[in-house]
Amino acid sequence: MKIEKAVLAAVTTNRSNVDGGSPIFICDSKEEMDQLAANLEAILDGIGHALSDELYIIVKH
Amino acid sequence: MNEFTYPILFGVVVGVLARLLMLRTDYRQYPTYLHGKVIHLSLGFIAALLGTIAVPAIIEKEYTAVTFLTIAASQFREVRNMERNTLTELDAFELVPRGNTYIEGIAIAFEGRNYLVIFSSFLATFGYLVWNILVAIGVSIISFLLIKKFMSGSSLKDIVDIEYAHPHFDGAGLYVDNIYIMNIGLPQRQEEIVEYGMGFVLTPKNFNVRSTIANLGQRQAILHDVSVSMGVFRDSGTPALVPLIKRDLDDGRIGVFVLPQERDKQRAIDIIGAVPVLENAIRMPSESKTNKQKRGSS
Numbered sequence: 001m002k003i004e005k006a007v008l009a010a011v012t013t014n015r016s017n018v019d020g021g022s023p024i025f026i027c028d029s030k031e032e033m034d035q036l037a038a039n040l041e042a043i044l045d046g047i048g049h050a051l052s053d054e055l056y057i058i059v060k061h
Numbered sequence: 062m063n064e065f066t067y068p069i070l071f072g073v074v075v076g077v078l079a080r081l082l083m084l085r086t087d088y089r090q091y092p093t094y095l096h097g098k099v100i101h102l103s104l105g106f107i108a109a110l111l112g113t114i115a116v117p118a119i120i121e122k123e124y125t126a127v128t129f130l131t132i133a134a135s136q137f138r139e140v141r142n143m144e145r146n147t148l149t150e151l152d153a154f155e156l157v158p159r160g161n162t163y164i165e166g167i168a169i170a171f172e173g174r175n176y177l178v179i180f181s182s183f184l185a186t187f188g189y190l191v192w193n194i195l196v197a198i199g200v201s202i203i204s205f206l207l208i209k210k211f212m213s214g215s216s217l218k219d220i221v222d223i224e225y226a227h228p229h230f231d232g233a234g235l236y237v238d239n240i241y242i243m244n245i246g247l248p249q250r251q252e253e254i255v256e257y258g259m260g261f262v263l264t265p266k267n268f269n270v271r272s273t274i275a276n277l278g279q280r281q282a283i284l285h286d287v288s289v290s291m292g293v294f295r296d297s298g299t300p301a302l303v304p305l306i307k308r309d310l311d312d313g314r315i316g317v318f319v320l321p322q323e324r325d326k327q328r329a330i331d332i333i334g335a336v337p338v339l340e341n342a343i344r345m346p347s348e349s350k351t352n353k354q355k356r357g358s359s
Contacts, residue, residue: 038247047301050233050246057246061300 004061008044011037011056018055065117071194072116072186075201076109077102079181079208083174101171104140108133108175112182116190133179141172156295157288157304162278166339177208217283218334220270221263225326228260228318238262240309240316250301254320257294259329261317269347271313276342280306283317283336290332292322 010018011025011033018024025040027033030053037048037056046058084101111133118126145168152158181204189197217223226238230251235242237260245251265271273279284304295302304319321329346352 034248038249041247041250041301042298045298045300047243048246048250049244 006060007057008046008060009040009058011040011048011058012054014054017052022057065190067194068186068189068197069113069117071189071197072113072182073106073109075185075197075204076112076178076182077106079205080105080109080174080178082205083177083208083212104137104175105178108137108178109182112179113186115183116186120190130179137172137175140175141168144168144171155285156293156297157285158281159285160278160281162276162339162341163282163285165341166337169340173211177211180204181208214340215338216334217263217274217336217338220267220338221265221274223330223333224262224264225330226260226262226316228254228258230255235318237307237316237318238314240307240314242305242307242316242318245301247301253294253302257320257324259319259321259324259326261319261329261333263315263317263333265313267347269345272344272346273338273342274315275308275313276339276344279339279342280315282339283333284319286336287317287319287321287329287332291319291325291329294320294322 007022009023009025011027012018013027013030013033015026025036027036033054033056037058040046040058041048044058044060046060048056048058050056080102084098084105111130115127115130118124145164148159148164148167149161152160152164181201184204185197185201188200228235228237228242230236230245233244233246233251235245235251235254240262245254263274265274284306288304293304295304302320304317306315306317308315317333319329
């Protein structure tokens with residue numbers, strides 16, 4: 001089986017939102033989270049998707 | 062020099078002219094350079110020669126000689142493979158790929174055009190040998206006209222209505238009209254998309270068209286053509302800025318989201334309208350027997 005999509009990282013301001021295998025980046029504010037997610041998007045060549053106001057995931061398509 | 066020399070020369074010239082007529086470089090940018098053209102002209106020359114020689118062979122009662130036409134067939138199938146392989150290799154380096162369906166369509170066209178050359182050469186030489194050169198010229202002109210007709214398939218504007226709809230966000234969801242395209246999280250990306258993005262809604266004109274424009278290959282062809290003609294606001298390493306087409310499951314409309322460098326609505330609508338309907342994407346559900354019966358009884 002070929003997996004085409006993968007969650008590369010999770011960026012959140014609320015630690016209780018995420019847990020598990022992928023790298024998790026915890027931020028203090030929304031601005032910091034936007035900044036971090038933009039950087040990660042460029043570095044990882046993935047797309048930053050918003051699951052809620054407090055949680056972004058970077059997904060490789 | 063014998064009685065076949067001039068008819069053969071005539072047939073070959075007609076065939077090569079026919080191939081030239083069918084070899085145009087347009088916005089698809091293929092074949093672009095001289096070398097690509099030389100390859101196809103040479104193959105066209107071979108095809109013309111094969112078509113021409115068949116006539117004297119029959120007249121001289123050399124029936125077995127006609128079997129070399131089968132060699133021609135396998136030769137031109139090889140052309141199709143060659144085109145397919147080249148374009149597939151190159152496709153990986155396109156910012157917006159053509160997609161396999163489009164490539165297959167182009168490859169089929171290259172093979173088919175060589176057969177058209179064989180036919181027109183055959184008919185020209187036949188006309189010359191059986192009647193005279195005037196008939197041959199007439200036959201050649203008719204075959205040129207037929208070739209012109211064969212070449213132009215239908216385009217999207219014949220089968221769909223195209224309307225502009227500016228892309229907008231509902232939370233993190235990107236929409237064109239009411240068709241969901243994708244989830245874009247970063248506010249920075251959202252701003253870029255609202256600023257540079259354009260959306261179009263393609264409404265199918267009838268039932269058959271629904272499945273045709275739903276075809277993923279056909280959709281990729283639309284994106285590729287728009288991106289080639291109008292530029293694309295994209296680079297490697299910016300996967301969020303990807304042109305996409307999604308479908309409205311309710312009524313089969315498709316929402317086209319593109320990021321052109323040049324944002325001229327009318328030109329974009331014209332370009333989408335001129336996208337060829339890919340042969341491999343055409344579906345005819347209304348031709349199915351069960352569908353016909355249903356309509357007859359109701």
